[in-house]
Amino acid sequence: MRTILILSMLFCSIGPANAAKTKKPKSEEQKTLYAIGADIAEQIINQFLFEEKERPYVMKGFQDRLAEGKLDIEVKDYRGKIRQMIVDRQQALRNKFLDEATAREGAKRFPTGLIFTETLKGTGEKPTLKDKVRVHYHGTLTNGQVFDSSVARNAPAEFRVDGVIACWKQGIPLMAVGGKAELICPSGIAYGKAGRPGKIPPYATLVFQVELLAIIK
Known part of the structure; x- marks a missing residue:
């Protein structure tokens, strides 16, 4: 999980505005870098299962940390809650799958x-x-x-x-x-x-x- 968090910070360091301005990749190196970004995003989505309404808070956390200013909370106080959120959401997803499978003819x-x-x-x-x-x-x-x-x-x-x-x-x-x-x-x-x-x-x-x-x- 720590690796994904570090990669997530790297992925967001250019910011949404700069990402939107970046041209479509042309060279193989650019395409490889693009693939890295897409792969990281997929890992984040699969790991955390964020809802649309939650994403602004995630982005604010990224941006505040990258700006190296004062954060609204102490991140170290929430590491346990981050791990528990992942466990709970993945379990909810598994339970949903099992319930749907049980209902099949x-x-x-x-x-x-x-x-x-x-x-x-x-x-x-x-x-x-x-x-x-x-x-x-x-x-x-x-x-x-x-x-x-x-x-x-x-x-x-x-x-x-x-x-x-x-x-x-x-x-x-x-x-x-x-x-x-x-x-x-x-x-x-x-x-x-x-x-x-x-x-x-x-x-x-x-x-x-x-x-x-x-x-x-």
Whole structure:
């Protein structure tokens, strides 16, 4: 978060007026710099989820700090509140996604948080926790970003059902061989606070499209 805050200060240091006067980038270096600015803005939007009415206060904070004058508050007194705001808003966004997913036709939400939707009924056996299975899967974050996909690799995965994340331990035995399902996994039954660096953010809700190909005897 500290990195994003520093980048945000840099991004806004030219001020809105100067940004508006800047010409459209032409050289590759200018386009690269433009891409940096757009990427920083996207990170800020995704991290803080500001409403339109809140943005003037954010900009005033930027401008007052960049002017190196007296600030209206002591920033150090609010660092904890900044972190809590991010946590609360991201949680609200996750809850909204889960509630909307639960309301879809055929979706079943379990006390663990798993949202299971059968998209194609299988005709074979159902696996137990001790079984080894072969599956195809496509995993995304709630924004649609793919973090892992055996489908894209064209290489089905094989594993014991009791050797995967809690969400799959519960969801895979609900499927029959030949079937397909969507498993929506809140962070508590996925990768939790740690996430998977470089792929899955902390506290991420995951969406899996799973096809149960076989139980390996």
